[in-house]
Amino acid sequence: AASRQALERAGKTAADVDAVIVACSNLQRPYPAVSIEVQDALGVEGFAYDMNVACSSATFGLQAAVNAVENGAARAVLVVSPEICSAHLNFRDRDSHFIFGDACTAILVERESDVAEGQGFSVVSTRLRTRFSNNIRNNFGFLNRADESGIGKPDKLFVQQGRKVFKEVSPLVAETIQNQLSGLGLKATYLSRMWLHQANLNMNLLIARKLLGRDPQEQEAPVILDEYANTSSAGSIIAFHQYHEDLQSGDLGVICSFGAGYSIGSVVVRRR
Incomplete structure (x- = not known):
């Protein structure tokens, strides 16, 4: 669908x-x-x-x-x-x-x-970054049966150390987006919208604050957690889908998701 x-x-x-x-x-x-x-x-x-x-x-x-x-x-x-x-x-x-x-x-x-004139978004830049961490992990896999003692253990499902993730990932995301924008000759204040990964409201506020140097307005970093909860990689795309219609031609935004790995994917787009 x-x-x-x-x-x-x-x-x-x-x-x-x-x-x-x-x-x-x-x-x-x-x-x-x-x-x-x-x-x-x-x-x-x-x-x-x-x-x-x-x-x-x-x-x-x-x-x-x-x-x-x-x-x-x-x-x-x-x-x-x-x-x-x-x-x-x-x-x-x-x-x-x-x-x-x-x-x-x-x-x-x-x-x-x-693409028809005035429709959609142009992709200005993409930036990927990874750094290994066990702080978010799921050990389920076809090799599990090789060690019967581990079958059914909690680590075969989602496990995370949330406080460590918050502390380590938030600055890494802000730094990644900032470096991406700097490479384009842009400032974070040029962004009309930040569609960030929808996992933690305080994490998104901290990232936006580090980028903008102030608290973001609600429409600058929209949140869909209250309606959809954390939908993993789909979250930032849902936010993009629901909060882009008001943007004008030439407006800039960034779609950024982050999580286990650690991994960060950032896509700067411009309204056509």
């Missing part, structure tokens, strides 16, 4: 798409790739593959889609993020089970020449 809605909004059909990327942190299986099943269901020719970079999957997928379009591998790429977070939760863990929700998002990335 999300994929068909994305195509409809773009005025495109499956025949216009050359690739499908399923980018999410909660894949149903290792193989065959879920993306190929989605490709088949939509009737898309070309190629498809899965990508998992935890909560940053959607923005990493966007960067891969941009690369495929820029190098001519595809005319248009559909990036789909089906996040079924409830399946990896430990409902006995009172510190985490209540903060997640399930959702699916889809974004079509295509050549600018194929």
